[in-house]
Structures are given as structure tokens and as C-alpha cells.
Amino acid sequence: MNPVLDTIHQRTSLRVYKDEPIRPEHLQAVLDAVLRAPTAGNMMLYSVLVVTDQETKNVLSKTCDNQPFIARAPLVLIFLADYQRWFDYFELSQVPTFCASTERTWQGPDVGDLFLALDDALIAAQTAVLAAESLGIGSCYIGDIMENYETHRELLALPDYVFPAAMLCLGYYPEGYQPKFRSRFDQEFIVHSEKYRRLGEAELQSMFAELEAEFAPTNRFGAENMGQFVYARKTGSDFAREMSRSVRAALQIWQGSKP
Numbered sequence: 001m002n003p004v005l006d007t008i009h010q011r012t013s014l015r016v017y018k019d020e021p022i023r024p025e026h027l028q029a030v031l032d033a034v035l036r037a038p039t040a041g042n043m044m045l046y047s048v049l050v051v052t053d054q055e056t057k058n059v060l061s062k063t064c065d066n067q068p069f070i071a072r073a074p075l076v077l078i079f080l081a082d083y084q085r086w087f088d089y090f091e092l093s094q095v096p097t098f099c100a101s102t103e104r105t106w107q108g109p110d111v112g113d114l115f116l117a118l119d120d121a122l123i124a125a126q127t128a129v130l131a132a133e134s135l136g137i138g139s140c141y142i143g144d145i146m147e148n149y150e151t152h153r154e155l156l157a158l159p160d161y162v163f164p165a166a167m168l169c170l171g172y173y174p175e176g177y178q179p180k181f182r183s184r185f186d187q188e189f190i191v192h193s194e195k196y197r198r199l200g201e202a203e204l205q206s207m208f209a210e211l212e213a214e215f216a217p218t219n220r221f222g223a224e225n226m227g228q229f230v231y232a233r234k235t236g237s238d239f240a241r242e243m244s245r246s247v248r249a250a251l252q253i254w255q256g257s258k259p
């Protein structure tokens with residue numbers, strides 16, 4: 001392979017970290033890589049929050065579905081979908097007056113803008129993951145940063161048109177760490193040629209066979225098969241419900257056409 005592919009293939013999510021701060025030159029190298037990530041219209045519709053304050057990490061470890069390792073990560077990066085900067089600039093540029101005089105509608109960012117900014121933020125985040133990995137810094141995404149919108153807004157001082165898309169915990173690999181490579185579904189179920197192909201029953205059974213082999217009939221959810229187990233643990237869980245509530249609260253603002 002080559003060094004880029006090696007880095008991609010050697011990465012796994014890291015949830016235990018060497019008790020050592022990230023060196024400033026390494027953080028800078030990660031941020032330099034992030035800033036070179038592709039971005040829609042070269043508008044950089046994202047911001048990166050660098051969090052090292054222990055108190056903030058302690059709070060995040062609770063508000064992000066009670067995951068204690070967050071507090072132990074030497075570095076936390078939060079990737080924000082950010083249209084605030086551009087709308088502040090539009091105001092500064094008297095865009096509302098321009099709209100009124102040219103029969104354009106002046107409106108705040110809408111859900112399409114949010115989704116585009118989410119694309120930008122996630123591309124920036126994954127660029128940070130690979131840059132960090134290449135420097136011997138492991139990482140783990142935390143999707144739960146999308147929960148508790150109101151609390152995170154206050155904690156991180158987020159204005160209306162800034163939404164936390166993803167969070168990364170980062171730290172150096174501990175001595176002797178043995179990565180666990182989690183298997184993936186086969187390419188035939190994930191990659192489609194030219195048009196989407198919805199999987200039939202036989203293909204679904206084939207796709208999930210390996211996962212089903214791991215099913216434990218005695219489990220905390222009373223699930224009788226792997227589908228029931230994963231639904232109870234993930235998609236139908238309390239944290240998933242909270243995430244949807246939280247995102248809906250943010251969407252209300254993004255759909256509010258505020259200006």
C-alpha cells in the first residue's frame with residue numbers, strides 16, 4: 001500500500017489514552033490539515049472548538065451519554081456546522097438592504113444550509129482523524145454531542161446558526177496498545193453500481209449472518225434476535241430519542257428565518 005492507505009487501514013477508535021498532553025506542534029499539524037480539507041464553495045462552513053479544559057471535558061463526559069473516557073482524553077475537538085460567520089458578514093455587507101432594493105427575499109439560513117455546513121464539518125473532522133492517526137494520535141468520534149442542544153449551546157457559547165456536528169476525543173496511544181479491528185459488512189451490500197439496490201430478505205440474512213453469530217440470547221433488553229438487540233441498544237434507545245429531540249430543537253432555529 002502507501003502511507004496514506006496504511007494510516008486509513010491501521011486506524012481504529014481509541015478510547016484509552018496515554019496520560020500526556022498533545023504536543024502543540026502536533027495539534028497545529030492536525031489543524032493545518034483540517035484547514036486544507038475540501039469545503040463547499042470554499043466558504044469554510046465549519047468551526048473547530050479545541051477543548052482541553054478539564055471541567056468542560058467532565059461536563060461533556062456526562063452530557064454525551066455518560067461516557068467517562070471523554071474526561072480522560074487529553075484533547076477534545078468539536079466540529080461545528082457554522083453559518084453564523086457568513087450571516088454576520090451578510091449583515092455587515094448590508095445584504096438585507098440589497099435584497100429589499102433588488103426584489104430578493106432576505107432570509108436566515110435554512111435546513112439546506114445546515115446540511116451543507118454539516119458536510120463541511122464532518123469532512124473537516126475526518127481529515128483531523130487521519131492527520132492525527134498519522135502522528136500517532138488515536139481518536140474516537142462522539143455522536144452524542146448532537147444531544148442536549150440547549151446545554152451544549154450554553155456550555156460552548158454557540159450562537160443560533162452553529163450546530164455541533166461531531167466531537168473527537170484524541171490522545172496518544174498507550175504503551176503496548178493492541179488495536180481491535182471491528183469487521184465491516186461486505187462491499188457487495190454497501191457499494192451499488194449506478195442505481196440503488198434495496199436488499200431482499202435473502203441478502204439481508206446473508207449481510208447480517210456474521211453479526212448474528214455474536215448474538216447472546218440472554219441479554220439486558222430481553223431481545224430474541226440481533227435486530228431486536230441493536231434496535232433496543234441503538235436506534236430505539238433513550239439516547240437516540242434525545243438526539244432527535246435535540247436536533248429538532250436546533251432545526252426550529254435554522255428553519256425560523258430569523259433575520
Ligand SMILES: Cc1cc2nc3c(=O)[nH]c(=O)nc-3n(C[C@H](O)[C@H](O)[C@H](O)COP(=O)(O)O)c2cc1C
Pocket residue numbers: 011012013014015067140141142143144166180181182
Ligand atoms: C458518527 C459517529 C459517532 C460515534 N459515537 C461514538 C460514541 O459516542 N462513543 C463511542 O465510544 N464510539 C463512538 N463512535 C465510534 C464507533 O463506535 C466506531 O467507529 C465503530 O464501532 C467502528 O469501530 P472502529 O472505529 O474501531 O473501526 C462513533 C463513530 C461515529 C462515526
